[in-house]
Amino acid sequence: MALSLFRKLLHPIHFGRAASEFAKGNYLRASELFEKSLGSDPDDDNVEYTYACIGRCHAALGDYEKAFVYLDKAYEIYRNKELNFANDYERSEYLKFMSAYKETLQKVGKPDRTRTPES
Numbered sequence: 864m865a866l867s868l869f870r871k872l873l874h875p876i877h878f879g880r881a882a883s884e885f886a887k888g889n890y891l892r893a894s895e896l897f898e899k900s901l902g903s904d905p906d907d908d909n910v911e912y913t914y915a916c917i918g919r920c921h922a923a924l925g926d927y928e929k930a931f932v933y934l935d936k937a938y939e940i941y942r943n944k945e946l947n948f949a950n951d952y953e954r955s956e957y958l959k960f961m962s963a964y965k966e967t968l969q970k971v972g973k974p975d976r977t978r979t980p981e982s
Contacts, residue, residue, distance in 0.1 A: 878913065885920060894920035911940035915960040922963050927970035934964040938977065 881896030897917045907913065918933030937960060948954040961977060968975050 881916065885916065888923075890920040890923040894924075911937040911944070912956065912960075914940070915956075915963075918967070919960065919963045922967050927967050930963070930967045931971045931973065934960070934967050938964055 877896050877900035881893045881900060884890075884893035884896060894917050897913055897920065901907075901910065901913050901917075914933045914937035918930045918935075918937060921927070921930035921933065941957070941960075946957070948957065965975055965977060968977075
């Protein structure tokens with residue numbers, strides 16, 4: 864029980880550090896930290912966002928096959944959720960994800976099966 868709580872507390876730390884590295888353009892380090900945040904909170908309600916971030920890191924590094932794996936996981940979760948954005952930032956991040964996903968689909972030769980979010 865204490866370990867589970869400790870791991871939940873680590874999630875925002877890893878995620879915050881990862882986001883900082885991503886913003887600096889340190890995509891490899893960011894992807895490593897996003898991966899750590901994935902393992903730190905198995906009950907994360909927004910795991911699709913973490914997958915999307917990892918995918919965007921790999922796309923920025925030019926590894927579109929790996930980017931596709933993570934972006935597709937994120938897309939599958941997003942696709943099965945009702946898209947209610949709490950604020951403009953969440954909507955903006957979703958649109959960045961969709962843009963990266965569509966670009967990656969082209970790069971790896973997969974058909975575009977995405978849907979446009981309702982306003």
